[in-house]
Amino acid sequence: MFKMPQKITSERIVLVRPYPPTFKLAEEVFEKVELSRETLQKWLPWVPGTKTPEDEYTHWLVNWAQQHWNEGHGFAYLIRDKKTKAVLGAIDLMQVDEVNKSAEIGYWLSNDAVGHGYMTEAVRALESVAFKLGLNRIMIGNDTENTRSVNVPKRCGYHLDGVLRQDKWSEALQSFRDSNVWSKLKSEWLVEQKK
Ligand SMILES: CC(C)(COP(=O)(O)OP(=O)(O)OC[C@H]1O[C@@H](n2cnc3c(N)ncnc32)[C@H](O)[C@@H]1OP(=O)(O)O)[C@@H](O)C(=O)NCCC(=O)NCCS
Numbered sequence: 003m004f005k006m007p008q009k010i011t012s013e014r015i016v017l018v019r020p021y022p023p024t025f026k027l028a029e030e031v032f033e034k035v036e037l038s039r040e041t042l043q044k045w046l047p048w049v050p051g052t053k054t055p056e057d058e059y060t061h062w063l064v065n066w067a068q069q070h071w072n073e074g075h076g077f078a079y080l081i082r083d084k085k086t087k088a089v090l091g092a093i094d095l096m097q098v099d100e101v102n103k104s105a106e107i108g109y110w111l112s113n114d115a116v117g118h119g120y121m122t123e124a125v126r127a128l129e130s131v132a133f134k135l136g137l138n139r140i141m142i143g144n145d146t147e148n149t150r151s152v153n154v155p156k157r158c159g160y161h162l163d164g165v166l167r168q169d170k171w172s173e174a175l176q177s178f179r180d181s182n183v184w185s186k187l188k189s190e191w192l193v194e195q196k197k
Contacts (some may be wrong), residue, residue: 003073003074004074004098004100004135005074005130006095006131007023007131010079010125010127010128010131011084012098012123012124012125012126014083014120014123014125015081015082015083015090015123015124016081016082017079017080017082017085017093017124017127018076018082019062019067019071019077019079019080020067020078020079020080020169021067021068021069021071023036023041023059023063023064023067023190025145027063027077028056028058028059028062028063029055029058030089031058031062031063031080031089031092032052032054032055032057032058033047033089033114034089034091034159035052035058037112037113037114038110038111038112038113039059039142041113041147042110043174044084044174044175045145045151045174045194046110047065047172047173048061048128049142050060050174051171053063054118056098057120058170061171062078067076067123068097070143071161075096075097075098075100075113076094076096076097076098077094077095077096077098078093078096079092079093079094079095079124079128080090080092080113081115081120081121081124082197083092086139087166089112090111090112090115090120091110091111091115091120091124092109092110093121093124093128093170094106094107094109095107095110095132096108097141098137102138102139102140103136103137104137104140104141105132105137105139105140105141106140106143106168107125107128107129107140107141107142107143108127108140108143108155109125116150121154122157122158123155125155125158126158129158129186130191133191133192134187137188138187138188139185139187140184140186141152141183141187142155142160142184142185143182143183143184144169144181144182144184145172145179145180145182145183146165146179146180146182147180152182155182155186156184158186159186159190159194160184160185161184161186161190162183162184162186163183163184163185164182165180165181165182166183167180169181175196182183
């Protein structure tokens with residue numbers, strides 16, 4: 003079974019498995035979701051269903067993060083400031099496919115952590131570990147109009163494979179949305195490492 007480490011450290015941040023799944027931890031994350039609700043709900047379908055710390059605990063922390071981790075299909079990390087330990091957001095390595103050696107990265111930042119390059123750093127740290135552990139392709143998907151999100155794979159050197167036309171319905175935006183599909187291959191990552 004594919005396994006990821008519980009903790010990944012980089013220059014300014016640390017990615018940590020949200021474990022053990024305590025209610026206190028759920029409250030800490032929920033506080034950031036609440037602070038950023040307006041921005042997050044525009045792009046992330048789980049936000050409207052996360053109305054209380056109890057929702058955060060049950061839906062995300064227990065049902066999503068722990069279950070997928072134990073099955074080896076999805077690895078959720080909190081992004082914390084290395085010095086202050088404050089929660090900055092979250093990043094997931096999800097849809098891990100052991101046959102095709104592929105996975106997808108998803109992410110969000112708290113409003114007060116946007117604009118500092120934390121997500122760029124988090125993606126680079128996470129992909130490095132995943133490629134080293136044997137994955138061959140990492141995909142990032144985003145709404146073509148979600149400029150901040152689009153800039154993350156661009157900045158990290160991902161290739162735009164194409165656009166899926168109107169593949170998602172957005173309740174928040176009340177429209178069918180186009181999605182970018184970005185990818186990076188292990189061979190491309192290896193070339194970057196030599197630069
Ligand atoms: C998508 C999201 C994570 C991007 O956050 P972000 O802060 O723009 O991305 P980064 O953390 O990589 O930071 C890049 C910004 O920091 C700046 N920056 C400062 N120091 C930097 C550094 N050392 N390295 C890189 N960028 C740096 C960059 O110039 C850029 O700012 P700009 O876009 O104003 O020019 C965030 O906007 C978000 O959570 N959005 C809502 C949820 C969402 O859409 N999730 C994705 C769904 S697909």
